[in-house]
Amino acid sequence: MHVGIIGYGNMGSSFAKGFMEKVQVVVYDIDKDKMQKALEDGFGVAQKLEFLLKDAHLVLLAVKPKDAKGVLESLRGKLKDRVLVSIVAGLSLKEIESIVGEGKIIRAMPNLNVAVQRGTIAYTCNSEVSHEDEEEFIRVFSSCGSLYRIGEDLIDAFTALAGSGPAFVFKFLSALILAGIREGFSYEMSKSIVLDTVIGSCEVLKKFGGHPEEWITKVASPGGTTIEGIKVLEEGGFSGILMECVHRAWEKTKKLQ
Numbered sequence: 001m002h003v004g005i006i007g008y009g010n011m012g013s014s015f016a017k018g019f020m021e022k023v024q025v026v027v028y029d030i031d032k033d034k035m036q037k038a039l040e041d042g043f044g045v046a047q048k049l050e051f052l053l054k055d056a057h058l059v060l061l062a063v064k065p066k067d068a069k070g071v072l073e074s075l076r077g078k079l080k081d082r083v084l085v086s087i088v089a090g091l092s093l094k095e096i097e098s099i100v101g102e103g104k105i106i107r108a109m110p111n112l113n114v115a116v117q118r119g120t121i122a123y124t125c126n127s128e129v130s131h132e133d134e135e136e137f138i139r140v141f142s143s144c145g146s147l148y149r150i151g152e153d154l155i156d157a158f159t160a161l162a163g164s165g166p167a168f169v170f171k172f173l174s175a176l177i178l179a180g181i182r183e184g185f186s187y188e189m190s191k192s193i194v195l196d197t198v199i200g201s202c203e204v205l206k207k208f209g210g211h212p213e214e215w216i217t218k219v220a221s222p223g224g225t226t227i228e229g230i231k232v233l234e235e236g237g238f239s240g241i242l243m244e245c246v247h248r249a250w251e252k253t254k255k256l257q
């Protein structure tokens with residue numbers, strides 16, 4: 001039994017590398033260069049979609065929304081006992097079922113951090129997925145990060161918060177690095193300082209818990225430096241901007257083609 005991956009782009013290739021310790025991976029992509037890349041990365045490749053299905057129990061759909069319906073049409077009636085895991089943003093279980101027909105389908109939403117096996121992955125299952133199928137999905141996908149089973153009503157929100165999240169975090173990191181440069185550090189030194197600061201702050205919050213605002217009061221000395229910076233963030237509407245950023249991303253999940 002192997003895991004079949006349709007689409008060896010950003011996400012398909014990242015998942016493949018996470019899976020390889022647990023299962024055999026076979027890849028199919030319409031782009032011949034991507035197929036060559038998959039071979040060089042040590043994976044099996046299927047020259048046709050039908051070949052990928054042979055011996056696959058889990059099939060990961062990792063193509064862009066605009067290409068997903070065409071692939072699903074090719075899968076119509078062919079899934080049989082296989083579990084199709086779609087990570088296509090904005091594509092509902094109902095839409096997938098309406099194209100492939102009866103079948104076991106898991107709608108998942110990961111983020112780019114699966115590339116370092118630190119992905120944040122939400123999923124929801126249709127009624128055909130058995131307990132054993134879900135166990136198998138958890139066994140394989142947990143090699144790429146942490147899993148959250150959520151209701152489908154929250155998948156689009158998760159897409160905006162965690163799926164798109166790394167890009168928002170990269171934007172924040174980029175701004176903080178520029179701030180370091182402005183104060184006189186080289187780019188490389190500023191980047192290293194910022195990454196250490198951010199990773200350390202995440203670890204504090206993970207280890208000790210509590211609300212981030214409580215931790216702000218431990219950093220901000222009365223009448224000190226930190227609170228001057230916090231005031232500027234408040235004046236600029238930092239929290240509101242981030243909330244609106246995630247909300248607009250959520251709105252867009254309803255309009256993806």
Ligand SMILES: NC(=O)C1=CN([C@@H]2O[C@H](COP(=O)(O)OP(=O)(O)OC[C@H]3O[C@@H](n4cnc5c(N)ncnc54)[C@H](OP(=O)(O)O)[C@@H]3O)[C@@H](O)[C@H]2O)C=CC1
Pocket residue numbers: 006007008009010011012028029030031034062063064065067070071087088089109110111112163164
């Ligand atoms: N990127 C991210 O951070 C995240 C993406 N997602 C979702 O994951 C999915 C994949 O995204 P991403 O990996 O970034 O996309 P990419 O464009 O990097 O990868 C998709 C790959 O699939 C190939 N492809 C297109 N059509 C077919 C087909 N009919 N059969 C086989 N392969 C095909 C593409 O080839 P070609 O380039 O020639 O078209 C490309 O190589 C999307 O639906 C997205 O919504 C979810 C969470 C995070």
Ligand SMILES: O=C(O)[C@@H]1CCC=N1
Pocket residue numbers: 089159163164
């Ligand atoms: O930007 C996108 O549409 C996809 C979904 C989540 C991350 N990337």
